[in-house]
Amino acid sequence: MTAKIVDVGSKAAWKRWENFAKTGLNKYKTERNNPDRDGCSKMSVYLRFGTIHPRQLLAELEPNPDHDHYRSELCWREFYGDVLFHHPHTTWKNLQPKMDSIQVDTDAQAKKKFAQWCAGNTGYPIVDAGMRQMLATGWMHNRVRMIAASFLVKDLHLPWQWGAKFFMKHLVDGDIASNNHGWQWTAGTGTDAAPYFRIFNPVLQGERFDPDGNFVRQWIPELAEVPKKYIHSPWLMESALFGNYTAPMVDHSQERDEALSRYKISGENNRSVG
Numbered sequence: 001m002t003a004k005i006v007d008v009g010s011k012a013a014w015k016r017w018e019n020f021a022k023t024g025l026n027k028y029k030t031e032r033n034n035p036d037r038d039g040c041s042k043m044s045v046y047l048r049f050g051t052i053h054p055r056q057l058l059a060e061l062e063p064n065p066d067h068d069h070y071r072s073e074l075c076w077r078e079f080y081g082d083v084l085f086h087h088p089h090t091t092w093k094n095l096q097p098k099m100d101s102i103q104v105d106t107d108a109q110a111k112k113k114f115a116q117w118c119a120g121n122t123g124y125p126i127v128d129a130g131m132r133q134m135l136a137t138g139w140m141h142n143r144v145r146m147i148a149a150s151f152l153v154k155d156l157h158l159p160w161q162w163g164a165k166f167f168m169k170h171l172v173d174g175d176i177a178s179n180n181h182g183w184q185w186t187a188g189t190g191t192d193a194a195p196y197f198r199i200f201n202p203v204l205q206g207e208r209f210d211p212d213g214n215f216v217r218q219w220i221p222e223l224a225e226v227p228k229k230y231i232h233s234p235w236l237m238e239s240a241l242f243g244n245y246t247a248p249m250v251d252h253s254q255e256r257d258e259a260l261s262r263y264k265i266s267g268e269n270n271r272s273v274g
């Protein structure tokens, strides 16, 4: 699948900003997490290529909670740029060396699982919708990036570097600092202080952030007819309204336990060495 080309250049950047400032900025705090809405700015590609400078956006912001939240997201971008500048080896290596001992899978079975994740065929609708959105448009909503990344690391037990490389290949806003440190944040190997037990449940995340299932239905035509109640867990339906959509490739609760046990073993090993 080839990504659609977004409008480029500074005129296009300001056009998008003006549209967002009119329709989204004043409800950014509440709507930014919902992939079914136009609730975030989609300025990342313009920031990535320098067609607009973060200071130009800061100058547009006022002191109120929605604008403050937008300012804090721009800060994440600068923060990750700073972390990478000072620790350039963390592009592909864990920022926290103690996390090197976590066991990840890299065998033939792991590669098969990776291929399913890449194609948006995991059987978890919110993960697959995000992956298909990225393959079709070169952009994925932030909340869904977190869910898809968590699934690769904590449900499939694959190296975060595999996912980061795939994202860099497909994202039009692909930025080595925000991307690779976004992945490290998810994997619990980066800047977050208490991260490893945060394991996103893809069904609950879907129900919370795409409550009507409109985002999922947009990207997964096989699920177009599935009612809201089952849209994030279609395998629970008695009748097969979801055509040839794949069954869940793993059981989330089992893989959650497996991830926690791998993190625990790694922690114990570190304690006994340290």
Ligand SMILES: Cc1cc2nc3c(=O)[nH]c(=O)nc-3n(C[C@H](O)[C@H](O)[C@H](O)COP(=O)(O)OP(=O)(O)OC[C@H]3O[C@@H](n4cnc5c(N)ncnc54)[C@H](O)[C@@H]3O)c2cc1C
Pocket: 032, 040, 041, 042, 043, 044, 045, 047, 048, 073, 074, 075, 076, 077, 078, 080, 140, 141, 142, 143, 145, 146, 149, 167, 171, 173, 174, 175, 176, 178, 179, 180, 182, 183, 186
């Ligand atoms: C696994 C993973 C990979 C990511 N890869 C990239 C990437 O390659 N390039 C990229 O620009 N962002 C990346 N992000 C951060 C974030 O998802 C995108 O910046 C955001 O989705 C872009 O959409 P937006 O412009 O509508 O964001 P908005 O919500 O409108 O935010 C405004 C701007 O703030 C910055 N920003 C927002 N959230 C973050 C964040 N968590 N980290 C760093 N900067 C942020 C971006 O520059 C963004 O354009 C990644 C996040 C994760 C979890």
